[in-house]
Amino acid sequence: MAKDSYFVFTDESGVYQQNPSEKHIRSNPFYVRSYVLISVDDYQQYQKDIKEINREYNISLFDEIKWADLRLKINDKPRSNIVTRLTVEQLKSYYHKIFDIASSKKSIRFMFTATKIAKETCNNKSDTVFRFHLQDAFQRIQMDMRSIDGFAVFVMDEWNSKTIRQVKDACYDFTMRGDLSDMIIYIVVYWLKIVCRV
Numbered sequence: 001m002a003k004d005s006y007f008v009f010t011d012e013s014g015v016y017q018q019n020p021s022e023k024h025i026r027s028n029p030f031y032v033r034s035y036v037l038i039s040v041d042d043y044q045q046y047q048k049d050i051k052e053i054n055r056e057y058n059i060s061l062f063d064e065i066k067w068a069d070l071r072l073k074i075n076d077k078p079r080s081n082i083v084t085r086l087t088v089e090q091l092k093s094y095y096h097k098i099f100d101i102a103s104s105k106k107s108i109r110f111m112f113t114a115t116k117i118a119k120e121t122c123n124n125k126s127d128t129v130f131r132f133h134l135q136d137a138f139q140r141i142q143m144d145m146r147s148i149d150g151f152a153v154f155v156m157d158e159w160n161s162k163t164i165r166q167v168k169d170a171c172y173d174f175t176m177r178g179d180l181s182d183m184i185i186y187i188v189v190y191w192l193k194i195v196c197r198v
Contacts, residue, residue: 042105115133
């Protein structure tokens with residue numbers, strides 16, 4: 001019997017720092033890694049839906065609207081020509097349509113892991129915290145995949161060679177040495193050297 005196939009898109013927000021300064025804590029109160037699980041079939045349809053929405057707003061395939069663009073637009077510091085052209089209301093409408101379409105996909109699940117950045121709790125090295133986040137996500141996805149006999153591919157848009165090394169090392173430990181040694185059957189980690197455009 002064929003396994004159901006899924007993508008898990010993951011990205012981070014905030015910057016973890018061991019023994020952070022007060023200035024760092026103010027600008028990065030949390031380190032959050034988010035995950036979006038979606039079936040390959042729903043993802044293919046979502047891509048078609050995004051193209052339609054982008055066409056409606058005259059956004060090309062190679063342009064990207066980021067969440068921060070709304071704040072930048074409100075502060076009159078648009079990041080790109082597309083954001084300059086769109087009004088605040090158009091940006092809000094665009095975000096609503098993107099989230100509504102995503103939320104309508106039956107297979108989609110949103111998950112996140114978070115670490116509060118504080119002097120008292122940030123004693124671990126960044127590699128260790130990164131592993132905590134990945135391990136938590138891998139365990140959750142593994143349980144989901146087992147319950148449906150599914151197969152998941154993690155997709156990351158990390159350009160940073162240090163982060164790629166962290167991911168490789170963490171995945172090796174999880175699958176070969178850790179309590180997730182059978183995960184290799186259920187989860188494949190895939191690194192993209194390009195930014196995923198949706």
